Amino acid sequence: MSANPVAITIFVLLFLSVAAIGLFGARWRAGDLSQLTEWGLGGRRFGTVITWFLLGGDLYTAYTFIAVPALMFGAGAAGFFAIPYAILMYPLLFIAFPRLWSVAHRHGYVTAADFVRGRFDSKALALVVALTGIIATMPYIALQLYGMQVVIAALGLNYAVTLPVFGSVSVPLLAAFLVLSAYTYTSGLRGTALIAVIKDLLIYITVLAAVIVIPAELGGYSKIFSTVDPKMLILGPGTPTNLGPGFAYVSLALGSTLALFMYPHAVTGLLSSSGRRVIKRNAMMLPAYSIALALIALLGFAAASSGVKTNPAYAAGFASFGNNFAVPALFLQSFPGWFSGVAFAAIAIGALVPASMMSIACGNLFTRNIYRDLLAPDCTPREEARMAKLVAFLTKLGALLFVLELKSSYAIELQLLGGIWMAQTVPSVLLALYVRLNPIGLIAGWAAGIVTGTWMAWTLDFKSSTYVLHAFGIAIPCYAALSALVLNLIVALVVSAVANAVKGMPMDHTSAEDYA
Numbered sequence: 001m002s003a004n005p006v007a008i009t010i011f012v013l014l015f016l017s018v019a020a021i022g023l024f025g026a027r028w029r030a031g032d033l034s035q036l037t038e039w040g041l042g043g044r045r046f047g048t049v050i051t052w053f054l055l056g057g058d059l060y061t062a063y064t065f066i067a068v069p070a071l072m073f074g075a076g077a078a079g080f081f082a083i084p085y086a087i088l089m090y091p092l093l094f095i096a097f098p099r100l101w102s103v104a105h106r107h108g109y110v111t112a113a114d115f116v117r118g119r120f121d122s123k124a125l126a127l128v129v130a131l132t133g134i135i136a137t138m139p140y141i142a143l144q145l146y147g148m149q150v151v152i153a154a155l156g157l158n159y160a161v162t163l164p165v166f167g168s169v170s171v172p173l174l175a176a177f178l179v180l181s182a183y184t185y186t187s188g189l190r191g192t193a194l195i196a197v198i199k200d201l202l203i204y205i206t207v208l209a210a211v212i213v214i215p216a217e218l219g220g221y222s223k224i225f226s227t228v229d230p231k232m233l234i235l236g237p238g239t240p241t242n243l244g245p246g247f248a249y250v251s252l253a254l255g256s257t258l259a260l261f262m263y264p265h266a267v268t269g270l271l272s273s274s275g276r277r278v279i280k281r282n283a284m285m286l287p288a289y290s291i292a293l294a295l296i297a298l299l300g301f302a303a304a305s306s307g308v309k310t311n312p313a314y315a316a317g318f319a320s321f322g323n324n325f326a327v328p329a330l331f332l333q334s335f336p337g338w339f340s341g342v343a344f345a346a347i348a349i350g351a352l353v354p355a356s357m358m359s360i361a362c363g364n365l366f367t368r369n370i371y372r373d374l375l376a377p378d379c380t381p382r383e384e385a386r387m388a389k390l391v392a393f394l395t396k397l398g399a400l401l402f403v404l405e406l407k408s409s410y411a412i413e414l415q416l417l418g419g420i421w422m423a424q425t426v427p428s429v430l431l432a433l434y435v436r437l438n439p440i441g442l443i444a445g446w447a448a449g450i451v452t453g454t455w456m457a458w459t460l461d462f463k464s465s466t467y468v469l470h471a472f473g474i475a476i477p478c479y480a481a482l483s484a485l486v487l488n489l490i491v492a493l494v495v496s497a498v499a500n501a502v503k504g505m506p507m508d509h510t511s512a513e514d515y516a
Contacts, residue, residue: 004332008155010341011348015176018198018349022183022191022356036110036384039188040364042272044105048281050193051273055282057196057353058269059086059260060203060289062147064296065347066324072300074323076232078249080297085253086290089260094283097261098276099433103514105271111361112267112429113369119432121506122439123373128446129425130369133264134362134395136421140263141358141399144351148176149403150321151344154328169404176348177400184356184396185389189272192356199353202346204292210343211295214302214334221298224305232304241474248466248477255482258426259419264361265354303330355396362395363388417457420465423481424449427492433515438496438505445492453484 033039046054071079100115109115113133117126152172159171183191215221225233238244260266273279303326331343367388372379379387428442456467457480469476469483 004156004337004340006337007341007344008157010338011151011155011345014202014342014345015179015348018195018345018352019179019183021198022179022195022352023186024191024194033188034382034385036364036367036381036388037108039385040360040388041110041268042189042193044272045274046193046272046278047274048278048285050197051269051278052282052285053196053200054189054193054272054353054357055266055269055286056289057192057199057350058265058357059286059354060293060350061354062144062347062351064293065327065350066147066150067143068293068297069300069303069327070323070325072297073303073326074300076229077235078245078252079300080294081249081252081256083290083294083297085256085260086293087287088253088257090283090287092257093261093286094280096430096433097270097283098279099515100267100429101270101273101276101279102516103433103510106514107510110271110368111264111365112262112425113365115510116428116432117369117373118509119436120428120439120442121509125428125439125443126369126373128443129428130365132421132425132446132450133262133365136418137264137358137362138395138399138402138418140265140418141355141396142402144355144358145173145177145399145403146324147351148348149173150324150328151348152176153321154325154332155341155344169400173400176352177396180352180355181393181396184359184392188389189268189357189360192353192360193272195349195356196353199346199349202342203350206343206346207292207295209335209339210299210331214299214306214330217334218302218305224298224301227305228301229304232301243474243476245477248479251477251479251482252466255423255479255485256419258430258485259423259481262422262425262429263358263418264365265357268357268361268364299327299330303327306330306333308333355399359392359395359399360388363390363392366391417462417465419479420453420457420481420484421450423485424453424488426485427489436505436508437492438499438503440499440503441492441494441496444495445488445490448491449484449488452487453480456480456483 037043068079068082073079100112103109103118104115107114107118109118111130111133113126113130116129117123120126149170152170155172157170157172160168161171161174162168183195187194215224218224235245235249238246261270270279273282308326308329328344331340335343367384371387372384376383424446427437427445431437457465460467465480466477467480467483469478
């Protein structure tokens with residue numbers, strides 16, 4: 001693809017400006033960034049507005065602009081599952097997570113695994129939750145870098161260097177990685193919060209332009225829907241012996257709902273807020289992002305209707321990125337160069353915010369629940385923060401290696417795979433806000449769910465996460481996260497009953513008043 005100088009100039013100026021703002025974050029609401037709660041949680045001082053931008057920037061990412069429309073473009077209506085789950089998760093946020101904030105604030109917990117250790121008096125269970133969070137977040141960070149890679153290719157920036165271990169690496173992608181690493185290390189969550197504000201403003205400008213200009217050019221949404229293959233517009237019906245794609249759709253939405261706020265970066269965003277009322281207000285305000293997400297998803301159909309497959313830019317990008325290049329090609333076809341630069345900058349910056357938060361969350365988890373609990377129990381707060389910064393960098397480095405080997409046609413499968421793993425922590429974290437099972441049972445259930453869910457994804461060659469179960473002569477296509485979670489709960493309940501009878505329940509370091 002040929003480079004567009006105007007688009008590249010706009011893109012670079014916006015990207016570098018936002019990166020500079022991220023570096024300035026170290027001086028914003030100044031705190032002692034040698035302390036983990038200041039670097040990794042912003043001092044727990046973010047109010048309603050900053051939390052709204054932070055959580056929105058964290059949950060609506062490059063995945064939103066690249067992967068969801070790509071699934072709509074290639075697979076049709078099934079890709080719209082992201083909309084109901086983005087709506088269902090907010091009542092759950094409103095009801096359950098103020099309780100987590102309260103108990104974390106009372107005891108100084110930084111991570112969900114901290115809460116698990118206090119609730120069940122179990123370093124082993126806390127370790128399981130921490131490792132799951134770190135490993136599941138790695139492909140999610142890779143997804144953000146992958147989104148940057150797609151945008152960089154769309155701009156025609158094809159310069160690459162060959163590095164040991166990494167092989168051929170895009171120079172602009174490497175530069176973006178270094179910028180991300182620099183401001184995350186320097187400013188922590190404060191820098192991420194500042195960038196989130198700019199990112200969300202750019203995203204909304206891009207979304208509004210895209211949903212007005214592109215449909216108008218194509219003759220309106222009615223024309224778009226009329227030109228899309230009818231089989232892509234609706235889910236196929238079930239039969240007496242097969243529950244059909246409708247059940248798979250529902251299971252994807254429900255499983256993703258349960259998994260989303262289990263992710264370490266979501267917990268980090270919630271615990272950085274200044275109060276439980278901030279979380280409740282955001283549970284009511286954040287659905288505004290779901291409206292934008294629905295409109296973005298429809299860009300997949302717009303790309304299919306626009307004939308973008310005949311666009312030379314699409315043909316060149318498709319060879320490397322498959323359907324994930326549909327929206328960038330649509331933007332190149334529909335917008336002048338300068339606005340393409342704005343749109344691509346919005347997507348790239350939309351990857352910076354969550355990638356930064358995810359790496360910070362991984363640093364927090366490793367430091368508090370592996371390094372301090374198991375390796376260096378006498379470490380100082382300054383050593384904690386230093387270790388968290390190092391691990392945050394190494395996490396991003398691992399994600400970069402991951403994305404350079406990525407061959408998936410649908411980048412969204414990375415997020416769904418992580419969701420399979422994160423859903424297995426629901427009994428230890430989400431249910432634990434209300435009831436206690438024995439930690440031995442929770443570990444046994446977690447192991448059963450992790451092994452089963454991963455095996456299901458493996459049998460599908462990691463190209464899908466909907467596994468067909470067979471029971472009583474009926475085929476049940478179900479998101480592997482949900483199927484594995486059901487097994488997880490059954491095993492946890494059975495083993496907990498046995499462990500309680502034999503060994504008894506360990507001490508709970510929290511009290512009922514801590515959750516109020």
